[in-house]
Structures are given as structure tokens and as C-alpha cells.
Amino acid sequence: MKKFLGVTGWAAALALGGTILMSNSSAQTEETYPDTLTNLRMLGDVMEHIRENYVDEVNEKDLIEAAIQGMLTSLDPHSTFLPPSDFEDMQQDTKGEFGGLGIEVTMEDGWVKVVSPIDDTPAYKAGIEAGDYITHLDGEPVQGLTLDQAVERMRGMVGEDIVLTIARKGQEPFDVTITRDTIKMRAVRYRMEDDDVGYIRISRFSEQTQPGLDKALKRLKEESEGELKGYVLDLRNNPGGLLNQAISVSDTFLERGIVVSTRGRDGRDAQDFRAGAGDDADGLPVVVLINGGSASASEIVAGALQDHGRAIIMGTKSFGKGSVQSIMPLSYGDAAIKMTTQRYYTPSGDSIQATGIEPDIIVEQARLETVESRFRTQESDLRNSLKNPDGEEEEGVNDKTTEPEEETAEDNSNEIQDYQLEQAVRMVKGVSIFQNMHEN
Structure with missing residues (x-):
């Protein structure tokens, strides 16, 4: 069994005002909570004005849910109301299987x-990248929508297409057509690199x-047959997930x-x-890869291994989400709220909220390719160049001007x-x- 025992249990929710009104007299409540009761x-x-006078008939349940959503989204970007369908989707998400596009926003x-x-x-x-902005869904602007409303519009039947308009730094906005699918995630992938380095990719917690x-x-230990030199733990574009899994993964590499x-x-509640x-x-040596799409639980792991000197953190600065959300089922129906209840701190006592994890070694993503001279000119091409004393030279290259030959970029x-x-x-x-040098 894993040596870490994760945190379990759901937080209980309290209906605003209900318990207070039931347990106290009206006079006591007004005296103790005058502003709350007034509001x-x-x-x-x-709500009464809307119900009686709005131009169209409205559903009171929708009004109440919108009011709850407004309260929560006004707090921070990560607090939200989860109606029954969203609550069910969230539970499926943490189990590793859900429907949609496969994008964290x-x-x-x-x-x-x-996010990633x-x-x-x-x-x-389809080439969606961390840091992209989605400005339109099927040609309709997202401005004015809540996050949940935008996410709901991105969901749909498996096999249906949706057109996202993407704004990316340094480029003109462009459209991407994506076909919805059932997302079955493998949280962990692994392989050997160069026969002696274990590569472990964690895509979500x-x-x-x-x-x-x-x-x-x-x-990886079995495949290396005793030749394993260390591990690369790839947390790039990992948007986070369950706190207890982040703690457990960190524990795996820490003594x-x-x-x-x-x-x-x-x-x-510290x-x-x-x-x-x-x-x-x-x-064994561990290098952790992070980038701007590494958020929340990914940053917990990177921060823990960095502060304990257990791993070298490489890549680019992480996303900077240093808060913890609790899921609180409500006392009616199957709805819940997701609300920010805590901040988390690395072992050194630092909060990475809005600052992110700084890598020990900054390495931007790039492509390494062979760059050759545009023109292929050699010593033997030069007028009056010395002949090879062994007499081995290509016929006709000396004593004449050779036109430069343009190099192609196909290879x-x-x-x-x-x-x-x-x-x-x-x-x-390395x-x-x-x-090994110090051990010997």
C-alpha cells in the first residue's frame, strides 16, 4: 500500500440564512445580522420584481441558480456553482473519463x-496551446458568458464539430474546427529514453x-535491467487535479x-x-519538466521536490495557481458548489499564487536543426587555389569561377x-x- 493516506470526505454545506432564522428569534437575528438580512x-x-414584471416569463429555479453563480464567480475565477449535470461531469473528470474536447480552461x-x-x-x-484565448464558439463571442456557460457550449454529442476562434500571441485570430469525443485519459505514460533514463509523463492528477x-x-526498473540512471518527470501542460494525488506523487520521490x-x-484549518x-x-536523479500550462497540483509536486533539493526543475515558469477548492454538495438535489477555501504553501513557506514556480534551469521549447551555409563554396572553388599534393581533387574545380549553389531547406x-x-x-x-564520482 502507498505510504501516504490521502485526505477523504466531502465538506458539508450550510444554506445561507436558513439555520440562523430557524434557531433564533426575528429580533435577535435582526440585531445580530442587520446587514445580511437587509441584503x-x-x-x-x-426576484419578485423580475417574476412579476419582466417582459417574458422566467423560471424561478434558473433565477436562484444564477444568483448563486453570481455570488461565487464574483469571489475568484475558480469558485463556481455546479448544477447536477456539472457536478456529475466533475466527478467523472476526477475518475479520468469524461466527454468533450479535452481542454482545461x-x-x-x-x-x-x-490552461492546457x-x-x-x-x-x-488540433494544436490548441496553453495560453491561447478562445474568443468565439461557432462564431458567437464568449464575452458575457460565465465560464460554466462557455464550457457547456463546448460540450455536445460525440462526433459533432465545434469551431473555436483562437487568439494567440503574435498571430492573427484564426479558427480551429474540433470534433467532440469521449475523453478517456491515461493519467500516466512512461517509456525508456536512451535505454537508461526513465521518462514518466503525468497529464493530470x-x-x-x-x-x-x-x-x-x-x-522502468525491470526494463532497464539495473542500468537506470534516473527519471524525467514531465508535468508540462498538466492543469492539476486532486490534492491528495499531488501529495502522494511527491511522497513517492521524497524520503x-x-x-x-x-x-x-x-x-x-492549517x-x-x-x-x-x-x-x-x-x-536516483530526477528532473521535473514544467511550463506555463503546469498548474495547481503540478506546482505542488514541483515546489515540494524543488524545496527539498530532490529534483532539478527545468523548463519555463508555471501557471501560478496556489489555491485549493473544496466541493460542497448542497442539501437539496444533486447540486454542489466548488469554492476556494485554502491557499497552499511550498515546504519553504512560499505561496506561488499568481507567481508560479521558477525553474532551476530555464529551457524554452525549441527545435534543434542543422543549419548550413546558404551557398556551398569550398577552398577548391577559389581561383588559383593550391592543388592537392596527392593529386586527388575533383576534375574541373580549379582555375574557374564556380557559381554559388543555393541550399534548400527540405532536408x-x-x-x-x-x-x-x-x-x-x-x-x-550528468x-x-x-x-557516481562522489560515491566512488
């Missing part, structure tokens, strides 16, 4: 912003993550110490989550598809050599 009466008055200045595409999903294959990581470590701390309002004894990676066989990964593998090997 609740104002809300009731507004947030709301920024009224626009839908891509999810590996091997329609959005990923769901209920599948820790079992997948355990399997990856076991198989001991605090993984993360969480604190609520005014420091209440908790320190610690790693148990035993490093499942056997102390790109030396291209490296993932420059950041290439550097991470090299770093693992650290392994350094460790």
Missing part, C-alpha cells in the same frame, strides 16, 4: 483562456495517477519532510502534509521534436555521473 430582503425584492478578463490541452485529446491533436506512477516505476501546507482564512519514510525512486532529418526533454535527459545523465 437578503433586497435580493427577494429583486479558466476565465480571464471576460475571455476563456486555455490534455494529452491525446481532440483539442491537443486523477484517481488513476498514483497507481499509474507505481506501475511506471516498476516497469521525509513537509510536502505542502494549506491554510484557510486567517490561518484557520494543515501540514508530510512524506512518509522511503523513496520509491531509490534516490530536416536532424530535427529534435522535443528540445526540453532532450536537455532533461542529458541533465539526468547528475548520475556526478553522483
Whole structure:
């Protein structure tokens, strides 16, 4: 069994005003909560005016849900109301299977912003990138929609197309057509790099993550036949997920110490989550890859391994989401609210909210390719150049002017598809050599 025991249980919700009114007299309540009661009466008055006088007949349930949504979205981008359908989708999401485009989004200045595409999903294959802004859905602007409304419009029947208008830095807005599909996520993928470095890709922190990581470590050790030099843990474009899975993954690579701390309002409900004894990676070098699409739970793992000096963090600065949301089922129906209840802090006591994790080594993503001179001119092409004393030279190249020959760019066989990964593998090997030198 995994040495870390995750946090379990759902938070209970309290209906605003209901318990207070039932347990106290009207006089006591008005004296104790005068502003709250006044504002609740104002809300009731507004609803009554809408119900009686709005030009079209309205559904009171929709009005109440809209009011709840407005309260929550006014707090921060991550607090929201979850009607029954959304609550069910969220539960499926954490289990690792759901329908849609395969894209993690947030709301920024009224626009839908891509946190990251999810590996091997329609959005990923269509070229959607972290940091893209979605400005239109099927030609309709997203401004004026809530995040949930925009997400709902992106959902649909499997096999149906949707056109996203994308605004990307440095480019003119462009349209991308994506076909909706059932998203079946593998939280963990792994393979050997150069026969001696274990590559582990975690795309999301769901209920599948820790079992997948355990399997990856076991198989990589078997495949290397004792030659394993270390690991690359790839958290790029990982939007986060379950807190307990982030703690468990960090614990996998740590021998001991605090993984993360969480604190609520005014420091209440403060908790320190610690790693148990035993490093499942056997102390081998670890390089963690992050980028601007690495958020929340990904940043917990990167921050914990960085602060404990257990891993080298490489890539570019992470997203900067340093808050924890609690899911609170409501006392009626199957609805819930998702509300920010805590901030989390790395083992050194730092909050990464809006600042992100800074890599130890900044490596921008790039492509490495062979660059040749535009013109192919050699010594033998020069007028009156010296002859080879062995008499071995191409016929007709000396004593004449050779017209420069333009070089084509068709041959790109030396291209490296993932420059950041290439550097991470090299770093693992370098650290392994350094460790072995000191051990011997």
C-alpha cells in the first residue's frame, strides 16, 4: 500500500440564512445580522420584481441558480456553482473519463483562456496551446458568458464539430474546427529514453495517477535491467487535479519532510502534509519538466521536490495557481458548489499564487536543426587555389569561377521534436555521473 493516506470526505454545506432564522428569534437575528438580512430582503425584492414584471416569463429555479453563480464567480475565477449535470461531469473528470474536447480552461478578463490541452485529446491533436484565448464558439463571442456557460457550449454529442476562434500571441485570430469525443485519459505514460533514463509523463492528477506512477516505476526498473540512471518527470501542460494525488506523487520521490501546507482564512484549518519514510525512486536523479500550462497540483509536486533539493526543475515558469477548492454538495438535489477555501504553501513557506514556480534551469521549447551555409563554396572553388599534393581533387574545380549553389531547406532529418526533454535527459545523465564520482 502507498505510504501516504490521502485526505477523504466531502465538506458539508450550510444554506445561507436558513439555520440562523430557524434557531433564533426575528429580533435577535435582526440585531445580530442587520446587514445580511437587509441584503437578503433586497435580493427577494429583486426576484419578485423580475417574476412579476419582466417582459417574458422566467423560471424561478434558473433565477436562484444564477444568483448563486453570481455570488461565487464574483469571489475568484475558480469558485463556481455546479448544477447536477456539472457536478456529475466533475466527478467523472476526477475518475479520468469524461466527454468533450479535452481542454482545461479558466476565465480571464471576460475571455476563456486555455490552461492546457490534455494529452491525446481532440483539442491537443488540433494544436490548441496553453495560453491561447478562445474568443468565439461557432462564431458567437464568449464575452458575457460565465465560464460554466462557455464550457457547456463546448460540450455536445460525440462526433459533432465545434469551431473555436483562437487568439494567440503574435498571430492573427484564426479558427480551429474540433470534433467532440469521449475523453478517456491515461493519467500516466512512461517509456525508456536512451535505454537508461526513465521518462514518466503525468497529464493530470486523477484517481488513476498514483497507481499509474507505481506501475511506471516498476516497469522502468525491470526494463532497464539495473542500468537506470534516473527519471524525467514531465508535468508540462498538466492543469492539476486532486490534492491528495499531488501529495502522494511527491511522497513517492521524497524520503521525509513537509510536502505542502494549506491554510484557510486567517490561518484557520492549517494543515501540514508530510512524506512518509522511503523513496520509491531509490534516490536516483530526477528532473521535473514544467511550463506555463503546469498548474495547481503540478506546482505542488514541483515546489515540494524543488524545496527539498530532490529534483532539478527545468523548463519555463508555471501557471501560478496556489489555491485549493473544496466541493460542497448542497442539501437539496444533486447540486454542489466548488469554492476556494485554502491557499497552499511550498515546504519553504512560499505561496506561488499568481507567481508560479521558477525553474532551476530555464529551457524554452525549441527545435534543434542543422543549419548550413546558404551557398556551398569550398577552398577548391577559389581561383588559383593550391592543388592537392596527392593529386586527388575533383576534375574541373580549379582555375574557374564556380557559381554559388543555393541550399534548400527540405532536408530536416536532424530535427529534435522535443528540445526540453532532450536537455532533461542529458541533465539526468550528468547528475548520475556526478553522483557516481562522489560515491566512488
